[in-house]
Amino acid sequence: MRPSHAAWLALPVALLSSLVAAVPSPAAYQDQQAFAAPALPERSRWRTLSGRLIGSIWGVPKADIGNAAKILKTNAQAPPHTLARYGGDVVLRFNISTAEEAKGLAEAADTLLLDVWEFSQDWVDIRLSKDIVGPLLGLLPASLQQAHTPLLRERELAQAIYDTYPSPRGSSARSHEPAHTPSPLRDRPFGPALQQNDGETNIFFTNYQPLSVIDPWMRLMASLFTTHVRKVDIGVSYQGRDIPGLRVGVHPTNGDEPNPPKRKTVLLMGGLHAREWISTSTVNYVAYSLITGYGRIPSITRLLEDFDFVFVPTVNPDGYVYTWETDRLWRKNRQQTNFRFCQGIDLDRAFGFQWDGAVTTAGNPCSESFAGEEAFEAVESKRLADWAKNETENNNVEFVGLLDLHSYSQQILYPYSYSCDDTPPGLENLEELAIGVQRAIRIAHGHSYEVLPACEGNAATTKQSKQRLWPRMEASGGSALDWFYHELKVRYAYQLKLRDRGMYGFLLPKENIVPTGKEILDAVLYFGGFLSESYGLSSAAAEGVESENSEPHVQDVAEVQEAIPAAVEEQDEVEDDWVWVEDIDIDIDPEGVQWELKRGRRR
Numbered sequence: 001m002r003p004s005h006a007a008w009l010a011l012p013v014a015l016l017s018s019l020v021a022a023v024p025s026p027a028a029y030q031d032q033q034a035f036a037a038p039a040l041p042e043r044s045r046w047r048t049l050s051g052r053l054i055g056s057i058w059g060v061p062k063a064d065i066g067n068a069a070k071i072l073k074t075n076a077q078a079p080p081h082t083l084a085r086y087g088g089d090v091v092l093r094f095n096i097s098t099a100e101e102a103k104g105l106a107e108a109a110d111t112l113l114l115d116v117w118e119f120s121q122d123w124v125d126i127r128l129s130k131d132i133v134g135p136l137l138g139l140l141p142a143s144l145q146q147a148h149t150p151l152l153r154e155r156e157l158a159q160a161i162y163d164t165y166p167s168p169r170g171s172s173a174r175s176h177e178p179a180h181t182p183s184p185l186r187d188r189p190f191g192p193a194l195q196q197n198d199g200e201t202n203i204f205f206t207n208y209q210p211l212s213v214i215d216p217w218m219r220l221m222a223s224l225f226t227t228h229v230r231k232v233d234i235g236v237s238y239q240g241r242d243i244p245g246l247r248v249g250v251h252p253t254n255g256d257e258p259n260p261p262k263r264k265t266v267l268l269m270g271g272l273h274a275r276e277w278i279s280t281s282t283v284n285y286v287a288y289s290l291i292t293g294y295g296r297i298p299s300i301t302r303l304l305e306d307f308d309f310v311f312v313p314t315v316n317p318d319g320y321v322y323t324w325e326t327d328r329l330w331r332k333n334r335q336q337t338n339f340r341f342c343q344g345i346d347l348d349r350a351f352g353f354q355w356d357g358a359v360t361t362a363g364n365p366c367s368e369s370f371a372g373e374e375a376f377e378a379v380e381s382k383r384l385a386d387w388a389k390n391e392t393e394n395n396n397v398e399f400v401g402l403l404d405l406h407s408y409s410q411q412i413l414y415p416y417s418y419s420c421d422d423t424p425p426g427l428e429n430l431e432e433l434a435i436g437v438q439r440a441i442r443i444a445h446g447h448s449y450e451v452l453p454a455c456e457g458n459a460a461t462t463k464q465s466k467q468r469l470w471p472r473m474e475a476s477g478g479s480a481l482d483w484f485y486h487e488l489k490v491r492y493a494y495q496l497k498l499r500d501r502g503m504y505g506f507l508l509p510k511e512n513i514v515p516t517g518k519e520i521l522d523a524v525l526y527f528g529g530f531l532s533e534s535y536g537l538s539s540a541a542a543e544g545v546e547s548e549n550s551e552p553h554v555q556d557v558a559e560v561q562e563a564i565p566a567a568v569e570e571q572d573e574v575e576d577d578w579v580w581v582e583d584i585d586i587d588i589d590p591e592g593v594q595w596e597l598k599r600g601r602r603r
């Protein structure tokens with residue numbers, strides 16, 4: 001259990017300032033799951049350290065967060081030190097038009113260990129302390145010094161972070177429970193709202209949900225819908241959590257026949273990158289829609305007769321929990337690296353096909369894209385791959401579709417990710433389906449998604465030459481997409497980057513959970529219809545899957561949306577003064593750290 005009234009102290013790093021950060025101590029998110037967590041949440045010591053190092057290098061003062069505290073509408077569920085960590089940060093979008101500009105920006109961001117959020121052919125979004133903006137601009141080519149606009153200004157970033165956590169119980173308009181209902185989750189998990197209740201919004205999807213709610217919710221789905229839902233475990237994470245999954249399907253062939261045909265299976269997963277919460281909520285939304293639509297919506301019933309779906313909303317459960325309890329913007333897993341100040345491996349760079357971590361992140365564990373020291377060093381990537389392989393070898397499964405959800409920038413990416421020089425065998429089919437999915441989303445919701453090969457979406461290139469602009473910063477080998485496509489022979493494999501296009505980035509407001517869910521549900525229904533046709537299965541025969549001009553499944557989808565009942569009662573939050581002792585006793589000098597970093601990078 002956690003100590004609940006300890007004092008949060010950032011003890012000074014030797015030879016650096018003797019700063020004691022007095023952090024406001026709002027009641028924090030209450031973990032209701034009986035998970036044996038480490039005694040204290042680990043805080044990214046490197047970030048603290050690097051902030052101070054940069055401070056000492058550049059001679060900039062710590063941001064004054066006192067005023068921000070008064071202005072921000074803080075949310076009781078956000079981690080207590082969010083403001084201290086991000087109160088002085090901004091997100092800037094740089095316009096880039098030449099390879100030289102991109103190279104200059106990449107090198108500067110690398111030098112300063114900045115957090116590059118996303119990039120396209122035309123822009124790069126970078127989060128950084130406002131105090132670093134000046135020094136950064138000083139390192140850039142002259143043409144770039146004016147070519148930036150703030151996406152999230154000082155305080156807006158912190159506010160956007162607070163806004164992604166659920167509202168405190170008392171302030172919720174939907175709150176109709178007495179304030180002191182004891183142990184709601186244990187006594188009546190999601191209870192009464194499961195009754196059909198058409199007028200009510202589905203409360204589970206009005207907020208992002210922590211793992212401690214998602215996991216019992218998944219178990220509940222499995223116990224309520226025993227005819228077609230099973231809970232599956234993908235494996236155990238680095239810190240010992242289950243990577244939970246739901247298998248949805250009716251297995252009509254697995255009963256009597258001695259040698260049933262392989263079960264065609266679609267894998268829908270999210271949360272490889274911890275901070276991309278919309279990917280997790282969207283996996284759950286689509287799962288819920290298919291689960292509750294089975295037997296009531298003919299197209300969904302047929303789809304689940306044709307295919308099994310496996311939903312894995314949090315491939316990176318340790319990272320996801322960390323974003324809830326400690327650092328909203330954490331991306332990687334929580335694995336210890338060989339450099340003790342920088343934890344975590346990027347799961348989407350850690351797979352064993354065309355793994356290129358040795359070259360691209362040069363073994364630097366402090367990189368947000370650190371791929372590990374070797375392929376499959378990242379525990380969760382290895383578990384997912386082993387599970388998928390075992391399913392195909394021992395469990396009569398044939399994976400025919402993969403949708404790996406990420407955020408942000410609204411793109412549909414198809415293989416390969418590692419290189420634009422290698423043409424995937426089924427390119428025409430991949431493109432055709434991607435364009436169909438794009439159209440399905442646009443017709444139903446008016447949102448435009450861009451269709452690209454992942455090598456372009458995941459690595460900025462110049463438009464003319466397709467020359468890679470970000471050779472060092474963003475490796476794109478070792479992706480889950482390529483591994484499933486190439487090693488597991490998943491014919492239709494995609495990475496979807498969900499909303500938005502940069503207004504909020506990873507901090508997409510929760511009002512987008514349901515609209516994004518609907519959008520991707522449409523995409524999945526189109527995807528399923530296309531696959532049914534492609535494999536000559538029943539739902540295609542029954543319906544004649546959409547032609548070029550028809551609107552795919554729109555009516556069915558509207559039906560699904562209406563039919564989806566309110567599912568889950570919002571959890572009560574237990575007020576708790578929740579503060580932390582933090583002991584950073586790193587007995588080294590900054591010179592040493594820099595040396596080790598540089599060495600790491602060159603390797």
Ligand SMILES: *[C@@H]1O[C@H](CO)[C@@H](O)[C@H](O)[C@H]1NC(C)=O
Nearest residue numbers: 094095096122146147148149
């Ligand atoms: C960046 O590019 C966009 C579109 O090309 C343009 O509208 C915008 O003004 C540019 N911003 C800056 C700061 O140069």
Ligand SMILES: *[C@@H]1O[C@H](CO)[C@@H](O)[C@H](O)[C@H]1NC(C)=O
Nearest residue numbers: 234386387390391393394395
């Ligand atoms: C592989 O699949 C079989 C059959 O479902 C199962 O019994 C076994 O535990 C799995 N092995 C691993 C390592 O997951």
Ligand SMILES: [Zn+2]
Nearest residue numbers: 273276406407
């Ligand atoms: Zn991602």
